[in-house]
Amino acid sequence: MMNETxxxxxxxxxxxxxxxxxxxxxxxxxxxSGDHFEAEDLLFRLxxxxxxxxxxTIYRTLPLLIEGGWLRKVIFNERHMHYERDSGVRQHExxxxxxxxxxxxxxxxxxxxxxxxxxxxxxxxxxxxxxxVAGFCKNCR
Numbered sequence: 779m780m781n782e783t784x785x786x787x788x789x790x791x792x793x794x795x796x797x798x799x800x801x802x803x804x805x806x807x808x809x810x811s812g813d814h815f816e817a818e819d820l821l822f823r824l825x826x827x828x829x830x831x832x833x834x835t836i837y838r839t840l841p842l843l844i845e846g847g848w849l850r851k852v853i854f855n856e857r858h859m860h861y862e863r864d865s866g867v868r869q870h871e872x873x874x875x876x877x878x879x880x881x882x883x884x885x886x887x888x889x890x891x892x893x894x895x896x897x898x899x900x901x902x903x904x905x906x907x908x909x910x911v912a913g914f915c916k917n918c919r
Contacts (some may be wrong), residue, residue: 782809782848789846800831804839808849808861814881815861852908871909877918 786805787797807820807829817836824831840861843849849861852872871889873882889909897904 786846786848790842793842795842800835801839801842803829803831804836805843805848808840808843811861814852816859817861850906850908852910871911873911873913873915875915875918876912877914880915880917882915 783802783805786802790797790801803824804820807824808815811820817833817840820836820840821831821833824836840849840851844851844861851859851861870883870885873884874880893904893907896902
């Protein structure tokens, strides 16, 4: 079975792009992230590890990681783009605190069933979805 780096190399080649050391670093760091992150978060983490990766490289690589299925983009209430690892394991939703920015992930079979039914009713084939509820966590209420 091909490891993720090899799969990334093949993906880039299929797009006519080169597998550069900088892309490899961004790829590795993005996949290590166990939580939601912004492009700026990656930049700061890489600078902290004394990796010299340009902001432009990060911003150009993240859409490739989404297209290839490694990341998923999620947009939270302040309208900055956030990313999370797309493990393909389960679809989930987010509760986002408007005060502290905390994120609670949840999954609900009833919600997923209703979405499936709505799609069937309209002859729609879903590829993905995201549900985000903005409000205040119990600590910020």
